[in-house]
Structures are given as C-alpha cells and as structure tokens.
Amino acid sequence: EIVLTQSPGTLSLSPGERATLSCRASQSVSSSYLAWYQQKPGQAPRLLIYGASSRATDIPDRFSGSGSGTDFTLTISRLEPEDFAVYYCQHYGSSSYSFGQGTKLEIK
C-alpha cells in the first residue's frame, strides 16, 4: 500500500505570498493518478489538480501542480483570502485510493 505524506502539517502565510505544499509517496507512483483537493470548513472537497499538473475546470491559474516519481508539489503563486483551507493529495493505484493526511494553510 502506498502511503502519501504531506508537509508541512500547517503552513502560516499572508495573502499575496507564495505557498508550496509537498506530497511524498512511499514508493514511485504514476503522475497520471496524482490529484490535489481543497477543502474549506463545513464544505466538501474540491478538485484542483489532476494528473499531477493539470488544472481542473474553473480553477484559477495561480494554482499549479508539479512533480513525478515520489515527490509532488502544489504551488499557489499569490495567496488570496479564499485560499486558506486544508489541502489533500490523492493517489490511485492497485485498485485503491489513498489520501495524504492534509496540509492546513492558515492566515499568518
């Protein structure tokens, strides 16, 4: 079973700053099956990135994904107030899904 480890657990930044969130897999995974989600309190998750680097429909271009093998990154170029939330990476492999434990992005 592939384990996804996200870091940091909490990231404190100010609006306008750049955010870099990491997702590390316990073994090499296919980029095609790596996705990122955003979840705000009391809401369902929202798909941001799929295939490691493709933006989902209606996702602003300040969100970008990159990486391959075991190391993946979600970057938010300039934080807007609505971007403060919890972010999860997700992988699909061997007929099962796994999620990272999440990174909470909070206002500094």
Add this chain to the structure above:
Amino acid sequence: EVQLLESGGGLVQPGGSLRLSCAASGFTFSSYAMTWVRQAPGKGLDWVSRISGSGDTTNSAESVKGRFTISRDNSKNTLYLQMNSLRVEDTAVYYCARNRGDNRVELQHWGQGTLVTVSS
C-alpha cells in the same frame, strides 16, 4: 449543473446496518464511475469504495471489505452504499463523488455529505 445529494445517514448502534443513497442529476449517470469517500470528525479523507459506470467493476478499501457494498441503479441515477456490521470507527461524514470519467480516478464533483454516527 451536476448535483449529488446524499441521504440515509443517521445514528445506528454498533453491529447495525444503514444504506446510503446518492441521487445524481445534471449528467449522464451511467457514463461515469462513482466513489464513496468518508471523513471522520476532525480527520482527513478516507476512500471507501468505487464503482464503474456500468456497475460491473467495484473496489473497496480493506477496512470495509466484507461489510460495505457499493452498487448503483442507472435507471434511477442513484448510487448506494450498503453498510453492515457497523463499528464505532465507521462514524464519519460520507461523501459521494463523481469521477471525472468512467476510466478516470480523480473526483471531480462531490455531494455535501451525510453523517453516519455509530454509537451505543
């Protein structure tokens, strides 16, 4: 507009059963794989089960195998999760989600969730 509306959650005793439903609208239901994901209070996301568009292929997490069954009725545009032998640790908000395609793994649309509480 894609809409997913879960129902069927509630309070159940350990060892009991519940059936969750997810009514879908705004898209051709049979063309998309569907997935259940749960989230325990204050915790992260936890995948439960996935079913192909035709219903022929299902996959489930080890933690629910033999206890939970995912199914769908494409004539009713409805996804189901039959949950048996429920445990306290199954307490969570259960989300249904539509995959981005029948052969896609990313979860493009999500319902608002239904809360299942397992407690004596």
